[in-house]
Amino acid sequence: xxxxxxxxxxxxxxxxxxxxxxxxxxxxxxxxxxxxxxxxxxxxxxxxxxxxxxxxxxxxxxxxxxxxxxxxxxxxxxxxxxxxxxxxxxxxxxxxxxxxxxxxxxxxxxxxxxxxxxxxxxxxxxxxxxxxxxxxxxxxxxxxxxxxxxxxxxxxxxxxxxxxxxxxxxxxxxxxxxxxxxxxxxxxxxxxxxxxxxxxxxxxxxxxxxxxxxxxxxxxxxxxxxxxxxxxxxxxxxxxxxxxxxxxxxxxxxxxxxxxxxxxxxxxxxxxxxxxxxxxx
Numbered sequence: 001x002x003x004x005x006x007x008x009x010x011x012x013x014x015x016x017x018x019x020x021x022x023x024x025x026x027x028x029x030x031x032x033x034x035x036x037x038x039x040x041x042x043x044x045x046x047x048x049x050x051x052x053x054x055x056x057x058x059x060x061x062x063x064x065x066x067x068x069x070x071x072x073x074x075x076x077x078x079x080x081x082x083x084x085x086x087x088x089x090x091x092x093x094x095x096x097x098x099x100x101x102x103x104x105x106x107x108x109x110x111x112x113x114x115x116x117x118x119x120x121x122x123x124x125x126x127x128x129x130x131x132x133x134x135x136x137x138x139x140x141x142x143x144x145x146x147x148x149x150x151x152x153x154x155x156x157x158x159x160x161x162x163x164x165x166x167x168x169x170x171x172x173x174x175x176x177x178x179x180x181x182x183x184x185x186x187x188x189x190x191x192x193x194x195x196x197x198x199x200x201x202x203x204x205x206x207x208x209x210x211x212x213x214x215x216x217x218x219x220x221x222x223x224x225x226x227x228x229x230x231x232x233x234x235x236x237x238x239x240x241x242x243x244x245x246x247x248x249x250x251x252x253x254x255x256x257x258x259x260x261x262x263x264x265x266x267x268x269x270x271x272x273x274x275x276x277x278x279x280x281x
Contacts, residue, residue: 009079059091073099137194191273219254
């Protein structure tokens with residue numbers, strides 16, 4: 001998934017973070033956004049309600065003509081502009097579609113925003129489970145906040161977005177790299193709802209998922225281990241086995257890959273999958 005479309009302020013900010021990596025081709029769609037279409041910016045104009053956006057979605061076929069064969073839409077569901085999402089996705093239905101959905105944070109939303117998010121959250125999951133979308137990745141700002149701990153207000157969302165994007169990027173890198181050792185199971189076609197996770201290696205009891213996913217069916221772990229340690233540490237295999245054993249006890253189909261890095265610290269990236277529609281909480 002290297003063609004990314006940010007919809008609305010939250011989606012645009014996250015896509016901007018992805019644009020720091022050369023692997024991604026980024027597009028931004030928002031009201032009042034500054035930039036040229038040829039540079040990946042599309043101003044849809046400001047409207048007053050979700051319903052108005054639903055009825056007035058512009059044609060983006062030409063704007064997104066090179067965003068293929070797969071496309072990822074990054075969006076939050078609480079903003080009025082989320083009303084564009086289904087009409088926009090209809091225009092790119094000839095491609096494999098991935099959704100990254102950002103669930104709103106800890107601040108109280110208006111009743112209208114809650115209703116909008118509840119509807120969007122449910123409909124997009126149903127479409128993913130039916131096979132119209134390849135995947136629906138759900139991210140909770142509250143979960144990201146808990147992982148980061150105390151974070152200043154200025155730069156708050158930058159910190160959340162950085163954690164999210166760096167984790168997703170590393171998973172993408174590992175999925176396109178050869179591990180030094182692996183037992184990676186294929187992801188079942190029905191398990192299209194997912195989230196990501198991150199922890200320091202050795203902190204299994206503090207595994208940090210980016211959304212509290214219910215009824216997890218599969219987990220993939222990507223162990224990012226210092227290359228020198230892989231060469232000299234005779235205990236690394238048993239440490240990885242110990243890390244994985246807990247998920248096996250949870251009766252989750254667990255698989256893994258081990259990847260050498262030049263980082264001094266060791267990390268574990270995770271992707272968890274389910275076929276269960278997640279309740280709006």
